[in-house]
Every structure is written in C-alpha cells, then in structure tokens.
Amino acid sequence: MNHDVHSMALLMYRLCRCSHGAYDNPHELTQSQAMALCYYYRANRVSRTISAFAAFNATTVGTASTVVDSLVRRGYVTRTRSPVDRRSMQIDLTERGREIGRGAPIRAFVDALASLTEERREALVSTVNDLLRMLRKEPERAHFGLCVNCRHLRDDDGPACGLYDIPLSEHELRQLCVKFENRRH
Numbered sequence: 001m002n003h004d005v006h007s008m009a010l011l012m013y014r015l016c017r018c019s020h021g022a023y024d025n026p027h028e029l030t031q032s033q034a035m036a037l038c039y040y041y042r043a044n045r046v047s048r049t050i051s052a053f054a055a056f057n058a059t060t061v062g063t064a065s066t067v068v069d070s071l072v073r074r075g076y077v078t079r080t081r082s083p084v085d086r087r088s089m090q091i092d093l094t095e096r097g098r099e100i101g102r103g104a105p106i107r108a109f110v111d112a113l114a115s116l117t118e119e120r121r122e123a124l125v126s127t128v129n130d131l132l133r134m135l136r137k138e139p140e141r142a143h144f145g146l147c148v149n150c151r152h153l154r155d156d157d158g159p160a161c162g163l164y165d166i167p168l169s170e171h172e173l174r175q176l177c178v179k180f181e182n183r184r185h
C-alpha cells in the first residue's frame with residue numbers, strides 16, 4: 001500500500017472529526033465539555049486537575065478552566081483541594097458526570113477500535129504515540145499513559161507509584177496519568 005503522506009494527514013484529521021460527529025449529544029455539550037468528562041472519567045487522582053486536562057486537550061489552562069467552570073455550574077463535576085498536591089484543585093465527576101464520561105461522547109469510536117484485532121490496536125497505539133511525540137513542540141509537554149508501562153511503577157507488597165510514593169489499586173493501574181514516563185525511553 002502506498003499512501004501519500006499529505007492524504008494520510010487529512011485522513012487522520014477526518015478520523016478525529018468523525019469520532020466526535022458520531023455522538024448525538026443529548027446533553028448539548030460542547031466538544032470540549034464532552035472531552036473533559038471523558039478525560040476526568042479515565043484520569044487517575046494525580047491527573048484530575050485543570051492543568052492536566054489542558055495538556056491533554058492541547059489548550060491553555062485558562063481555556064480548560066473555563067470548561068471546568070461550566071461543568072461545575074451544570075453539576076457534572078466538583079472542585080476540591082487535591083489530597084496529593086495541596087497547591088492544586090482536584091476535579092471529580094458527580095454521578096451525572098460519570099454517566100456521560102464513561103463513554104457516550106466517544107462510544108462509536110470505542111466500538112470501532114474494539115472491532116480491530118489486538119495486534120492492529122497495539123500497532124495503532126504505538127504509531128499514534130510516536131506521532132504525538134513528534135507533534136509536541138515543547139520537550140517537557142506531558143506524556144499520557146498507563147502505570148503498566150511507566151518507569152515509576154514499583155511492585156513491593158503490591159503495585160505502587162515510585163514518583164508519588166502511593167499504593168495503586170488495580171483500577172488505578174488502568175487509568176490515564178499525566179506524569180507517565182515510558183520505561184522504554
């Protein structure tokens with residue numbers, strides 16, 4: 001197969017647009033609000049901050065803060081002082097927010113990915129991560145990933161994070177982390 005790279009870039013751009021277009025949006029959320037709910041549903045406790053969402057969504061902290069303010073007003077998230085880092089506010093989904101964040105806005109995309117073989121999904125994740133790395137302009141920009149591939153993951157009497165020195169539950173091992181560092185780099 002021989003694709004010209006400009007057409008490939010357009011195809012990938014179209015994929016992103018279509019993944020949002022497939023959501024019928026019964027709650028009348030903006031694209032950023034829907035993505036914030038999906039993000040906070042999947043993010044671990046150290047990543048449920050405004051700045052981490054800003055990094056994930058490639059926006060400024062001010063823009064992310066405006067999105068979170070609107071979600072607080074609509075009763076989808078709460079904002080409290082982070083127990084891990086007292087300088088930050090932690091954003092948590094309310095029950096109503098969880099119902100949406102568990103997948104509705106990206107459900108069609110999730111289902112499409114689930115229909116691929118494990119091998120194709122692995123290859124896709126690896127390629128997308130490589131492309132994201134190349135597109136990031138600032139070297140210190142956050143790399144998002146899961147504990148299982150992170151160099152800070154320790155296994156003493158159970159899984160734990162060596163960076164924050166906190167134990168990790170099985171559930172947290174499958175959550176997105178803004179402080180992830182790939183053990184292969």
Ligand code: SF4
Pocket residue numbers: 044046145146147150151152153154160161162163164177178179180181
């Ligand atoms: S082990 Fe890595 S990915 Fe997991 S919480 Fe710690 S820094 Fe984040």
